[in-house]
Amino acid sequence: MEPTIKVLPLLPLRGILVFPYMVIHLDVGRDKSVQAIEETMAQDRMIFLATQKEAQTDDPGEEDIFQIGTVAEVKQLLKLPGGTIRILVEGMARARINRYLTDDPFFKVEVEQYSEDFKKTAEVEALMRSLVYQFEQYVKLSKRIPPETVVSVVNLEEPGRLADIVASHLSLRIEDKQSVLETVDIVKRIEKLCALVAKELEIVELERKINIRVRKQMEKTQKEYYLREQIKAIQKELGEKDDRMAEAEEYREKIAAAKLPKEVEEKVNKEVERLEKMPPMAAESAVVRNYLDWILALPWSKSTRDRLDINAAEIILEEDHYGLKTVKERILEYLAIRKLAKKMKGPIICFVGPPGVGKTSLGRSIARALERKFVRISLGGVRDEAEIRGHRRTYVGALPGRIIQGMKTAGSKNPVFLLDEIDKMSMDFRGDPSSALLEVLDPEQNNAFSDHYIEAPYDLSNVMFITTANVQHNIPRPLLDRMELIHISGYTEEEKVQIALRHLAPKQIKEHGLTDQMVNISENTIRKVIREYTRESGVRSLERNIASLCRKAAKQIVSGKAKKVKITTQNLESFLGKPRYRYGMAEQDDQVGVATGMAWTEVGGDTLAIEVTVYKGNGKLTLTGKLGDVMKESAQAGYSYVRSRSLELGIAEEVFDKYDIHVHIPEGAIPKDGPSAGITMACAIASALTGRKVRHDVSMTGEITLRGRVLPVGGVKEKVLAAHRGGIKTIILPKDNRKDIEDIPANVKKNLTFKLVDHMDDVLEIALLEKEFEPETAELGSTPAVVGPEVTGYRPVVQDGGGSILS
Template sequence: MAKRTIPLLPLRGILVFPYMIIHLDVGREKSISALEEAMVQDRLIMLATQKDAQNDTPEPEDIFSIGTVAEIKQLLKLPGGTIRVLVEGLHRAEIEEFVSFEPFYQVAIQEFTEVETKTPEIEALTRTVINQFEQWVKLSKKIPPETLVSVVVVEEPGRLSDLIASHLSLKIEDKQALLDAVSANERLEKLCEILGREMEILELEKKIHVRVRKQMEKTQKEYYLREQLKAIQKELGEKDDRSTEVEEYRQRLEEQKLPKEVAEKISKEIDRLEKMPPMVAESGVIRTYLDWLLSLPWTTETNDRLDINLAEEILEEDHYGLEKVKERILEYLSIRKLTEKMKGPILCLVGPPGVGKTSLARSIARSMERKFVRVSLGGVRDEAEIRGHRRTYVGALPGRIIQGMRTVGTKNPVFLLDEIDKMSADFRGDPSAALLEVLDPEQNNSFSDHYVELPFDLSRVLWVVTANIMHNIPRPLLDRMELITIAGYTEEEKIEIAKRYLVPKQTADHGLTNEQIIFSEGTIQKVIRDYTREAGVRNLERNIANLCRKVARRIVQGKGTSIKITAQNLHTFLGAPKFRHTQAERTDQIGVATGLAWTEVGGDVLAVEISTMKGKGKLTLTGQLGEVMQESAQAGFSYIRSRSAELGIDEEFYEKMDIHIHLPEGAIPKDGPSAGITMATAIASALTGKPVRSDLAMTGEITLRGRVLPVGGIKEKVLAAHRVGIKKVMLPKENKRDLDEIPANVKRSVEFIWVEHMDEVLKAALVSEG
């Protein structure tokens, strides 16, 4: 070891080993000064590498302490002030201290002299290193074979390891670790380790390269064969089905003006189909998906007919009555005429079967000149029926909503969701919950179907929903719809509907003329009263069709050319009457009061009979009464008992008498809160001995304090009273608001008595003595 002081040249991103000859480009002022000083002296310079190559002004701590003493062989000044210098590494040295810093780094170094000692261990390491280096050269192919030969012939282990290290592409940290190893033994061990690691990396690179090359060869081969096949088909005049199909899809895409998001999705799927081999099963899935996307009406709309007067004429022409629904449609058309931004309404028509809910939706579409689509929800219990299936499932399809939109071909049809109250839920999900997105005006502008996977705008659709019973519709769903109740038709309305629509339709359907079948006055009314009991007109139409068939047969058999059907000969065609309507009592009777009831097929009168007998105060209820009606009877009985003194009844009657309340026609179940005042009046009549007016019918609920509460179905109940000839109807005062629904001719012929308390009921209903 020897010590000396020489200039220092810090190196950036490079490291010089002993015995290594290399060109260096020097540009920093301090480095140039160090070179000039070395040239003046003995051409020797200390080369040490910086820890950070980006640092332009390194401090002593930023430079590795061990470097190489090199001799400057050649020095050449380049344009721009840069100097190119050729140096040869001589031996290792360690920087002991920095003697001066300006105008260049002058350092005191301790030189290491190489001691070449050959031991069996060094010999083994040398052979290993040579063997590994030879393999590395073969794998990397970065060094020519001649260089390999010149390296391998070196006998000194230390010099050999330095030569090999100078040819390897290593990180500065790894090279510095080899430079730091002063002894040949340590240097060879580290070189073995580094070469072993580099070999592993090269092996992996080779495997990856082979795999990639095979894949590329396969792809190129397929491409070449495919191009050959295309050329052969072109020569034969045949077309490639796959390319033709892809071209057709692209042409369809260009022809349609689709939203950007949809067009991008379709284009992406077409590219996938084009790149996919023909026999892959998924190609069929993509084709079906593309067919669906390209056939949906993303932007297609029909123009609404905004002639309000003409729409009103069409609605009147198709349907008799139903003023609320017609008014709502005309309001919507009026707003559409003023603004284009109006969202489609969601109408929920609730009413009994046969009142024209479904046909009304068709009339709405005809009046607006919109297309019509109907989806029946009866029995639907799978959420996928509404939202569709995921495309990953075999046989996946969109839901009924998207299917309906594709069928109709426009984004603003009249869409009928029929029988929404007959949906149910099971383990496959709740379809009513899926319908929330469809029927929510705030959400349906971006309806998401599981199959389509793109938002579809349903806000332009005019939704019409039908149901028979309101309480079967889930509450959140009902909250999003505009409820319109169609209670049913009065007898007068049914007669008009039969004359205007049903008779002409059935006559034409059966090939008859107005001269061959004649309906006399009163015939239709008798059919309605004796052969049908319904809120709608379905059975009425069925009976008219039955009459047409009987007449057609007689005409064909030559039994007449013109047959008149009258109220007197009706039974010969339709048989004996199927129904009878309860008739009003003709005389005032004790313990018998006439009540009014509402049923799903319209209103009816209901007689309440009370019988008293000696006993122990037992209250018996018969006539198949429901729980609500039984409670009304109990409440009426308790009220009468609390007012026994004012009514002149023995205050201990409940201990001496049994009371039996009976409603005739016991085979028919009866329930509801509207018979409370009727039963209380009948009990009061039976206990006081005062008869109840026979020309009076009543309805209303009673409380224990005697208050009369309002009830529903007023229109149907008043019509039932009018039908059986009752002249006076007693109603709760709070039901005055329902008077507007009652036809004017009925209001003129019936006297209404409005009551708030049970005392008023008894005063008006019981016949005074004398």
């Protein structure tokens, strides 16, 4: 077969393939394709048709088009509205693209056209007869191809033409058709086509069997329906009820016993009537049944009686939780009002505090004290409004929202309902769940809460809603406005000791199959675990360490090494390993350029050392430690204040032009932001530039202005507790934070000295010691100018701590 070389315009085809001898209409709309057709019509009407590998590609390149296609002749051309052209083409011969000559304004290619000269042999004749026979069987079974096609195929004498025409009539995938087109050898082409036709025959035969089976099933269903209707007519004549009528009567009895609100009862009765009229096999009957079951399962009128004994409630709260005085007082106030005023809307309380302080377990204790049912749902990660309001019944698998599901679980209309992690909700294209919660948590609206699935108002006014959050600023503002916030700060060391002795240790000993006679953990041991193995506001890490002690004790007892294990401060390291944290002073001695600040984090308070060093340069201020924008601005404000007060502080003005200042906050991997470290950074800068040491037992917090004013900050209780844990003795606070000192536990306050300041001068006077040496900066003038590590000899100590500083 000698190939013929031709240069032709290329028309890429999408989702279709043209064989030689095939006549077909094509709609052309792409600019390149239209121009290729116009070029073809201007020349000899010959064009090359090749199929795209991916039909979705709108602007194909050379690599997106198959190499083998069909040379065709354009027989007719018709211009349609919208710039589309309809052409009638006839395939002439298969050809391969040798190379692309140009791709703008249309593809022009050089192709090799293959001739179909072939000598028919006995083998080829046998293959042709086999193919014709299979094609006849396919036409008979599929009913998609006109019978006249078989007549035209039978009369074909050319094997190549026979193969191409049969392939063009088969319902094959584009990849299979392309495979046939690319098979130039005629014998191999017919063999491949025989295999494809055989496969299609199997599929068509299978389709036929399935159709017969479906038809029989439909006939059976129609017969059953006819018989059922006859049975129904007979039962009606005899006065008997069928299953549907019995089911409807059963639902009506349940509705009467449920004591539903009038509006809801009317709606449900209409649904029962609909169910009664529906055919048994109707798909919607299952939806109606599910809806009725949900309505009847809800506690519309069932409620539990509150235990209004304040003394008994106080005893229960004290049993379950140590400390938390404010929370307990609020619950007892609620009970007192309930005793005096019988009708009262349920309060919406929000516990805000770091993890592990007992927010969730406190909700369970409140339910126990009131003798109410308790329901808890977690809102962390909820981003779909339907989670709160439910799905409409038009959706497949629709369900009520979590609120209605929780009420069904409770089984009473006045449970204690805990909405956990309300600050961790998010939103996406499916709606805003926090907006859906507004109706739930608004006492003026929740007496008629509307769920999309129930489609009837449900009274939530008797529910006592309690929400929990780690941080207040993540709660949406409209939700925050509807809740009463109760802040639960971190526990003091003494509170942790009592919680461990009263609750955590007995619980873990019991859970590990031990008894008090088998293991003993002393109070001093608990205190050492708190000081040297945990650093947290809550008690979760403490409980994990106690669990670890119980596991190791159980192992010793089971292995026979000991009958009773006594864990003391002396052998604690053998159970828990080396201490993880340093307990005691934040810094061991007074140092130049190192000031101790206080930080607020989402898991409580912490202390951190702010380090400043000075070295020769050109007056640049460098800030490191992964600081946020607000914190960087606070450092700049502190630096500007120190520079503005250089004369009073004894710093030569030339220092700021000839020395660089580097401010660093350790634990650089932790993001830190907020203005409350302003006075700490200013104090450290002043210390580094004057050579005066900062007292190591002083910790401070406050925002600084350019004039040196000290502004109030937030999170004071958490910060002070962290400083107390770190062994700090003196706390410097803004004067406007005086009110926050009242929230600090008395046993912590008695060990601390509070210095309230309103100006940075007061901070420096309290925190900086007198200068012990003269800095080596004589060349800058007689005024002491600057010190650095090489002068003072101090080495910055990186203290455990850090975290996001937020006010």
